[in-house]
Amino acid sequence: MSFDKTIRRLALALILILAASPFIPQWALFMLTIVGGNGLVVLGLMLFLRAGLISFGQALFYCAGAYTTGLLALKFNLTEMTLLIVASGFAGGLIAYLLGFLVARYRGIFFGLLSLAFSMILYGLLAKTEALGSTDGFNVPAVTVFGWLPESDMTRSAVLGMAFVVILISTSFVNALLKGPRGLLLTAIRDNEIRTEYMGASAKRTIHLIYVIAGVTSGFGGAIAASAVGHIDPTMSFWTTSGELIFITILGGIGNVVAPFIGALVFGIIHTIAFSYSPNTWQMVIGLSLIFVMLVLPNGLWSLHEKFRKVKA
Amino acid sequence: MLDKLLIVLIDGINYSSWLFLAAVGLTLIYGVMKIVNVAHGSFYALGAYVAASVVGVWTANDFPPMLSYLALLIAAIVAGFTVGPIIERVLLRYQYEKDEIVILLMTYAVFLVMEDLLKLVWGVDPYFIIEPFAYLGNFEFAGMTYPNYYLLMAGLAVLVGTSLMLFLKKTHFGRLLVSVIHDREVSAAMGINVGKIFVLTFGAGCALAAIAGAFTAPTISVVPGIGVEVIVLSFAVVITGGLGSLPGVALAAIIMGLVRSFCVHFIPQFELFVIFSVMALVLAFRPRGLFSLAEARKI
Numbered sequence: 145m146s147f148d149k150t151i152r153r154l155a156l157a158l159i160l161i162l163a164a165s166p167f168i169p170q171w172a173l174f175m176l177t178i179v180g181g182n183g184l185v186v187l188g189l190m191l192f193l194r195a196g197l198i199s200f201g202q203a204l205f206y207c208a209g210a211y212t213t214g215l216l217a218l219k220f221n222l223t224e225m226t227l228l229i230v231a232s233g234f235a236g237g238l239i240a241y242l243l244g245f246l247v248a249r250y251r252g253i254f255f256g257l258l259s260l261a262f263s264m265i266l267y268g269l270l271a272k273t274e275a276l277g278s279t280d281g282f283n284v285p286a287v288t289v290f291g292w293l294p295e296s297d298m299t300r301s302a303v304l305g306m307a308f309v310v311i312l313i314s315t316s317f318v319n320a321l322l323k324g325p326r327g328l329l330l331t332a333i334r335d336n337e338i339r340t341e342y343m344g345a346s347a348k349r350t351i352h353l354i355y356v357i358a359g360v361t362s363g364f365g366g367a368i369a370a371s372a373v374g375h376i377d378p379t380m381s382f383w384t385t386s387g388e389l390i391f392i393t394i395l396g397g398i399g400n401v402v403a404p405f406i407g408a409l410v411f412g413i414i415h416t417i418a419f420s421y422s423p424n425t426w427q428m429v430i431g432l433s434l435i436f437v438m439l440v441l442p443n444g445l446w447s448l449h450e451k452f453r454k455v456k457a
Numbered sequence: 458m459l460d461k462l463l464i465v466l467i468d469g470i471n472y473s474s475w476l477f478l479a480a481v482g483l484t485l486i487y488g489v490m491k492i493v494n495v496a497h498g499s500f501y502a503l504g505a506y507v508a509a510s511v512v513g514v515w516t517a518n519d520f521p522p523m524l525s526y527l528a529l530l531i532a533a534i535v536a537g538f539t540v541g542p543i544i545e546r547v548l549l550r551y552q553y554e555k556d557e558i559v560i561l562l563m564t565y566a567v568f569l570v571m572e573d574l575l576k577l578v579w580g581v582d583p584y585f586i587i588e589p590f591a592y593l594g595n596f597e598f599a600g601m602t603y604p605n606y607y608l609l610m611a612g613l614a615v616l617v618g619t620s621l622m623l624f625l626k627k628t629h630f631g632r633l634l635v636s637v638i639h640d641r642e643v644s645a646a647m648g649i650n651v652g653k654i655f656v657l658t659f660g661a662g663c664a665l666a667a668i669a670g671a672f673t674a675p676t677i678s679v680v681p682g683i684g685v686e687v688i689v690l691s692f693a694v695v696i697t698g699g700l701g702s703l704p705g706v707a708l709a710a711i712i713m714g715l716v717r718s719f720c721v722h723f724i725p726q727f728e729l730f731v732i733f734s735v736m737a738l739v740l741a742f743r744p745r746g747l748f749s750l751a752e753a754r755k756i
Binding site for chain 2: 246250256266384394424430432435442
């Protein structure tokens with residue numbers, strides 16, 4: 145299996161960040177881990193947007209992943225992060241597979257709002273379950289990496305390293321998918337679904353497939369967030385979480401598998417700065433940047449890269 | 458048992474009236490403009506905050522309490538009809554050629570900005586304006602006491618519903634609106650000023666949200682974030698009823714109001730998500746909602 149340029153460069157960037165991690169302050173390591181988690185969810189949203197779909201409920205799988213990790217760690221003392229991530233991805237994928245039979249039949253606004261309904265159902269369930277701490281959620285025990293419980297000052301780097309491994313695997317997979325016939329079908333479905341179906345391709349099955357893939361990566365993202373934060377609560381499934389994830393999708397653009405992570409990084413920086421300087425108006429800063437991006441860079445930050453390349457050529 | 462069902466019924470009707478008022482503006486805007494307005498909840502919150510200020514002034518000056526309801530109505534309409542059209546003119550009208558999703562995201566950005574603007578204008582401390590609620594007193598029915606405010610909400614919902622219906626069916630402007638709902642391009646070709654209709658519709662939709670907020674304000678504490686949940690609830694009602702359908706919103710609001718009230722009294726754990734479960738269930742069997750117009754397939 146040969147890796148293409150994008151993946152090789154991403155791997156290089158991630159290794160460099162990891163190598164530099166002893167010199168990066170703890171809060172920045174934490175932010176990078178959250179960026180990685182968000183980026184994994186947005187990777188799925190990017191697939192949807194390629195097919196012209198937008199989900200206002202992707203937080204469902206993110207939250208499901210986080211709660212899978214939290215519950216396994218708390219109730220079954222399973223703290224091995226590799227297993228937790230795999231289990232969370234599996235949980236996200238399984239829920240997506242089951243819901244996909246219904247959701248994959250819908251397009252446009254109905255797809256978005258049906259997903260929203262399911263994520264709000266999970267929110268309602270968790271918020272009313274006292275055993276899981278209702279709206280307060282609960283603390284997730286510290287995780288181990290390959291059986292090793294990192295010292296407190298190494299935890300952040302260890303979790304970040306795990307996140308990077310998952311990111312590399314997920315992006316390689318999605319990248320291969322997008323370059324293959326299934327991935328090319330997504331754009332065809334967006335442009336004209338009826339014509340695509342006349343060619344013999346099934347739009348429903350393709351969308352079901354990307355729904356499951358997005359469910360798995362979102363489950364990974366939730367597991368990483370849960371391990372990094374050490375606390376989970378039902379707002380992870382609230383619609384505002386999905387809204388932020390959509391913002392990241394638009395910010396990064398859908399041109400490349402790395403775009404979601406660039407979007408998540410820029411969002412993380414905007415969010416951190418806006419939140420520390422004006423806690424009451426950070427939403428406004430996010431909203432204004434969203435308007436700015438949509439007016440100035442309708443194809444997201446990734447389109448800058450392509451512009452530069454054109455100039456050189 | 459029968460008593461309890463009666464309580465469920467009355468609570469349900471109250472909640473249905475609220476759902477209808479909160480959601481009707483959203484369906485109007487979608488019907489005419491094909492915009493899913495995420496900022497809808499912010500207009501609801503705007504109405505609630507304006508109401509808090511109006512009632513504050515009203516009680517401070519000892520104005521006649523009976524007229525405060527009229528003042529609430531007028532203040533809400535003015536607030537919605539000022540801010541709504543500004544947003545439409547400044548931001549949204551440049552996006553109509555673009556994808557449905559782009560406009561949805563634009564209104565999402567407007568929601569984020571408005572949430573914080575409301576905080577900047579009215580602060581983060583809660584407002585309590587119980588006066589219009591308390592002034593009306595209570596009524597007794599089958600041995601139970603209910604606030605008369607319930608009747609006001611139900612009356613307001615019926616009033617808004619019927620006047621919208623009559624407006625669309627009987628007035629000249631209403632008929633122009635119906636023609637735009639059916640086909641924007643052909644209407645424009647026939648000489649209808651679609652731009653003007655869009656501004657007025659957006660303003661009207663926002664004013665309706667503000668009315669819902671203004672009349673809910675006396676029953677709740679007005680705090681930042683009250684619009685956040687209203688958006689998703691309105692979405693659920695509107696999409697269950699069939700996007701853009703007025704009778705659909707009414708029917709969906711009644712069904713959801715009664716189901717939720719039943720859950721609150723019998724299975725309170727289900728309260729929070731029962732509305733979305735009803736929505737998912739309806740969409741599973743009627744993919745475009747209860748009352749949906751047939752749409753031509755465009756190849």
